Amino acid sequence: MANRFAKKRVLCILCTLVTFLASECISQEPGNGLAVKEAQEARESAERRSLELELELRKMRGELDALRSRYAALYVESHQVLRNLREMEAEAARLIQKKQSGDSDKADVLEALDLMVRRQLEVRQTLLDFEKCLSSLLEVLQPSDAVKSELERRLAVLKKAVDDSLVPVPQIMGGASTTGALVCQ
Secondary structure (H helix, E strand, O other): OHHHHHHHHHHHHHHHHHHHHHHHHHHHOOOOHHHHHHHHHHHHHHHHHHHHHHHHHHHHHHHHHHHHHHHHHHHHHHHHHHHHHHHHHHHHHHHHHHHHOOOOOHHHHHHHHHHHHHHHHHHHHHHHHHHHHHHHHHHHHOOOHHHHHHHHHHHHHHHHHHHHHHOHHHHHHOOEOOOOOEOOO
16 A cells, blocks of 8 residues: 555656756746746646645555554454453363362353353354454555455464364363253263
8 A cells, every 4th residue: 555655656756856847948948938837837736736645645544553553452352352261161171170070060060161152152253243344444445465465364363263262162061052052961
Protein backbone atom coordinates (compact mmCIF):
# COMPACT_ATOMS: atom_id res chain seq x y z
CA MET A 1 0.00 0.00 0.00
CA ALA A 2 2.80 2.36 0.94
CA ASN A 3 4.55 1.48 -2.32
CA ARG A 4 1.52 2.67 -4.31
CA PHE A 5 1.50 5.99 -2.47
CA ALA A 6 5.26 6.37 -2.86
CA LYS A 7 4.85 5.97 -6.63
CA LYS A 8 2.14 8.65 -6.64
CA ARG A 9 4.35 10.97 -4.64
CA VAL A 10 7.29 10.46 -7.03
CA LEU A 11 4.98 11.05 -10.00
CA CYS A 12 3.75 14.33 -8.47
CA ILE A 13 7.29 15.49 -7.80
CA LEU A 14 8.31 14.67 -11.38
CA CYS A 15 5.28 16.55 -12.73
CA THR A 16 6.19 19.53 -10.62
CA LEU A 17 9.80 19.49 -11.81
CA VAL A 18 8.81 19.16 -15.46
CA THR A 19 6.32 22.00 -15.08
CA PHE A 20 8.92 24.15 -13.38
CA LEU A 21 11.55 23.48 -16.05
CA ALA A 22 9.03 24.09 -18.81
CA SER A 23 8.02 27.40 -17.27
CA GLU A 24 11.66 28.43 -17.02
CA CYS A 25 12.26 27.66 -20.69
CA ILE A 26 9.10 29.42 -21.79
CA SER A 27 9.72 32.45 -19.62
CA GLN A 28 13.07 33.02 -21.32
CA GLU A 29 11.35 33.49 -24.68
CA PRO A 30 9.81 36.97 -25.08
CA GLY A 31 6.04 37.21 -25.67
CA ASN A 32 5.14 33.90 -24.03
CA GLY A 33 3.22 35.29 -21.06
CA LEU A 34 0.25 33.02 -21.71
CA ALA A 35 2.46 29.92 -21.76
CA VAL A 36 4.09 30.99 -18.49
CA LYS A 37 0.69 31.47 -16.89
CA GLU A 38 -0.47 28.03 -18.09
CA ALA A 39 2.72 26.46 -16.76
CA GLN A 40 2.22 28.13 -13.37
CA GLU A 41 -1.38 26.93 -13.22
CA ALA A 42 -0.25 23.41 -14.09
CA ARG A 43 2.39 23.55 -11.38
CA GLU A 44 -0.12 24.78 -8.81
CA SER A 45 -2.52 22.02 -9.83
CA ALA A 46 0.24 19.42 -9.46
CA GLU A 47 1.13 20.82 -6.04
CA ARG A 48 -2.52 20.65 -4.92
CA ARG A 49 -2.76 17.06 -6.13
CA SER A 50 0.46 16.24 -4.29
CA LEU A 51 -1.01 17.66 -1.06
CA GLU A 52 -4.24 15.70 -1.58
CA LEU A 53 -2.25 12.51 -2.05
CA GLU A 54 -0.21 13.19 1.08
CA LEU A 55 -3.40 13.71 3.10
CA GLU A 56 -4.83 10.50 1.70
CA LEU A 57 -1.61 8.68 2.58
CA ARG A 58 -1.75 9.98 6.16
CA LYS A 59 -5.37 8.90 6.44
CA MET A 60 -4.58 5.39 5.14
CA ARG A 61 -1.62 5.11 7.53
CA GLY A 62 -3.92 6.05 10.40
CA GLU A 63 -6.42 3.40 9.34
CA LEU A 64 -3.63 0.85 9.05
CA ASP A 65 -2.38 1.74 12.53
CA ALA A 66 -5.93 1.34 13.87
CA LEU A 67 -6.19 -2.05 12.16
CA ARG A 68 -2.87 -3.13 13.63
CA SER A 69 -3.97 -2.05 17.10
CA ARG A 70 -7.27 -3.90 16.79
CA TYR A 71 -5.52 -7.00 15.52
CA ALA A 72 -3.02 -6.88 18.39
CA ALA A 73 -5.80 -6.47 20.96
CA LEU A 74 -7.74 -9.40 19.51
CA TYR A 75 -4.59 -11.47 19.31
CA VAL A 76 -3.81 -10.83 23.00
CA GLU A 77 -7.43 -11.52 23.92
CA SER A 78 -7.44 -14.82 22.03
CA HIS A 79 -4.26 -15.90 23.81
CA GLN A 80 -5.83 -15.08 27.17
CA VAL A 81 -8.91 -17.10 26.27
CA LEU A 82 -6.73 -20.01 25.20
CA ARG A 83 -4.78 -19.75 28.47
CA ASN A 84 -8.06 -19.87 30.41
CA LEU A 85 -9.14 -22.84 28.33
CA ARG A 86 -5.96 -24.73 29.15
CA GLU A 87 -6.47 -23.99 32.84
CA MET A 88 -9.99 -25.35 32.62
CA GLU A 89 -8.78 -28.46 30.82
CA ALA A 90 -6.25 -29.00 33.60
CA GLU A 91 -8.98 -28.54 36.20
CA ALA A 92 -11.22 -30.99 34.36
CA ALA A 93 -8.40 -33.52 34.22
CA ARG A 94 -7.80 -33.03 37.94
CA LEU A 95 -11.48 -33.59 38.67
CA ILE A 96 -11.55 -36.71 36.52
CA GLN A 97 -8.50 -38.01 38.32
CA LYS A 98 -10.15 -37.30 41.67
CA LYS A 99 -13.26 -39.11 40.52
CA GLN A 100 -11.26 -42.12 39.50
CA SER A 101 -9.67 -42.18 42.93
CA GLY A 102 -13.08 -41.78 44.57
CA ASP A 103 -12.47 -38.27 45.99
CA SER A 104 -14.95 -36.37 43.82
CA ASP A 105 -18.54 -36.45 42.77
CA LYS A 106 -19.53 -37.32 39.19
CA ALA A 107 -21.74 -34.24 38.97
CA ASP A 108 -18.81 -31.92 39.72
CA VAL A 109 -16.80 -33.44 36.91
CA LEU A 110 -19.67 -33.22 34.45
CA GLU A 111 -20.39 -29.64 35.44
CA ALA A 112 -16.75 -28.62 35.03
CA LEU A 113 -16.50 -30.36 31.67
CA ASP A 114 -19.77 -28.84 30.49
CA LEU A 115 -18.49 -25.39 31.46
CA MET A 116 -15.24 -26.09 29.63
CA VAL A 117 -17.10 -27.15 26.46
CA ARG A 118 -19.23 -24.01 26.55
CA ARG A 119 -16.14 -21.84 26.98
CA GLN A 120 -14.41 -23.68 24.13
CA LEU A 121 -17.39 -22.97 21.90
CA GLU A 122 -17.31 -19.32 22.95
CA VAL A 123 -13.63 -19.16 22.01
CA ARG A 124 -14.44 -20.72 18.65
CA GLN A 125 -17.24 -18.20 18.01
CA THR A 126 -14.99 -15.30 19.01
CA LEU A 127 -12.37 -16.56 16.58
CA LEU A 128 -14.93 -16.81 13.77
CA ASP A 129 -16.08 -13.23 14.48
CA PHE A 130 -12.46 -12.06 14.46
CA GLU A 131 -11.87 -13.86 11.15
CA LYS A 132 -14.87 -12.06 9.57
CA CYS A 133 -13.68 -8.71 10.91
CA LEU A 134 -10.15 -9.28 9.64
CA SER A 135 -11.42 -10.39 6.23
CA SER A 136 -13.52 -7.26 5.76
CA LEU A 137 -10.67 -5.03 6.94
CA LEU A 138 -8.29 -6.67 4.48
CA GLU A 139 -10.77 -6.08 1.66
CA VAL A 140 -11.10 -2.40 2.54
CA LEU A 141 -7.43 -1.64 3.17
CA GLN A 142 -6.01 -3.88 0.44
CA PRO A 143 -2.61 -4.46 2.09
CA SER A 144 0.35 -5.90 0.26
CA ASP A 145 0.38 -9.61 -0.45
CA ALA A 146 3.09 -10.14 2.17
CA VAL A 147 1.07 -8.48 4.94
CA LYS A 148 -2.09 -10.27 3.87
CA SER A 149 -0.42 -13.69 3.76
CA GLU A 150 1.24 -13.11 7.17
CA LEU A 151 -2.13 -12.23 8.75
CA GLU A 152 -3.79 -15.23 7.10
CA ARG A 153 -0.97 -17.51 8.29
CA ARG A 154 -1.27 -16.29 11.88
CA LEU A 155 -5.04 -16.66 11.75
CA ALA A 156 -4.66 -20.24 10.49
CA VAL A 157 -2.30 -21.06 13.38
CA LEU A 158 -4.78 -19.58 15.85
CA LYS A 159 -7.70 -21.48 14.27
CA LYS A 160 -5.75 -24.74 14.47
CA ALA A 161 -4.99 -24.16 18.15
CA VAL A 162 -8.64 -23.46 18.90
CA ASP A 163 -9.83 -26.42 16.84
CA ASP A 164 -7.32 -28.70 18.56
CA SER A 165 -8.59 -27.55 21.95
CA LEU A 166 -12.14 -28.55 21.04
CA VAL A 167 -11.33 -32.23 20.43
CA PRO A 168 -10.28 -33.73 23.80
CA VAL A 169 -13.38 -33.13 25.93
CA PRO A 170 -15.90 -35.14 23.88
CA GLN A 171 -13.33 -37.92 23.57
CA ILE A 172 -12.77 -38.01 27.34
CA MET A 173 -16.44 -38.04 28.12
CA GLY A 174 -17.44 -40.41 25.32
CA GLY A 175 -19.16 -37.82 23.14
CA ALA A 176 -21.77 -35.12 23.51
CA SER A 177 -25.54 -35.39 23.42
CA THR A 178 -27.60 -33.71 20.71
CA THR A 179 -28.42 -30.86 23.09
CA GLY A 180 -24.75 -30.14 23.68
CA ALA A 181 -24.66 -31.54 27.23
CA LEU A 182 -21.98 -34.06 27.96
CA VAL A 183 -22.85 -37.69 28.51
CA CYS A 184 -20.59 -40.08 30.42
CA GLN A 185 -20.36 -43.63 29.20
